[in-house]
Each structure stands twice: as structure tokens, then as C-alpha cells.
Amino acid sequence: QVQLVESGGGLVQPGGSLRLSCAASGRTVSDYAMGWFRQVPGKERELVGVIKRRSGASTYYADSLKGRFTISRDNAKNTVYLQMNSLKPEDTAVYYCAADPTFHNLVVATTDKDISVEVWGQGTLVTVSS
Secondary structure, eight states: OOOEEEOOEEEEEOOOOOOEEEESSSOOGGGSSEEEEEOTTSSOOEEEEESSTTOHHHHHGGGGTTEEEEEEEEEGGTEEEEEESOOGGGOOEEEEEEEEOOHHHHHHTTTTOOOOOEOOOOEEEEEOOO
């Protein structure tokens, strides 16, 4: 089974950018669709976006984040990235990456209670504040 470790979180000013990394070990990340999620304490976890396995030619984003957030993958480095631009205070959250062999499972993970995502990372905190 793959293990995931997120990094790159921290404090950033509104309007700034941040790139999160999700490093995989144990298995090659190219075998998995990869997703990014976020959660504010006291609120439900929400989907940020998902990238297909292998080449990652297809991606899916939450409508509210399209155009500001971009997911990419570097299979040679066994790493997936989340580029976040034009950050807003409401983007403050713990960001998690997740892995599952099935792209659709990640897309519906926060809306279909019957879906159990195979692997979650431990999360990295992003704080957007002046």
C-alpha cells in the first residue's frame, strides 16, 4: 500500500501563492488517481481536485476553485503537487492528499458515504492571513 506525506503548508498573505507537495512511498504513485482535499476545523472535508493516474491527462476541480488551483503529478519523483494562486483567507484549512486506484472514487469521496478512499495523508496546514 502507498503511504503519503504532504508538505509545503504555511502562512501566506492574501493574494499570494503556495505549492503543496504530496510524496508517495511504498508503491509507485502512477498506479493511483490522486486527490487533494481540505478541511476547516468543525466543517466537513471538501474536495479540491483530482488527477487521473498514469499520465494525469485528466483533472477535475471543485467549481469554486477552478482557475486558481492546479494539480499536477511527477511520476518520476513519485510526487503530486497542488499549486494554489490568488489565495484568500477562506482558503485557510488543513490540506490532505489522497490516493485511490479509481478516479471516480476520489471525485465522489466527500459526497458518497459508501466510498472509502484507499489512502489519506496526514495533512498540512495552510493559513492565509495578513
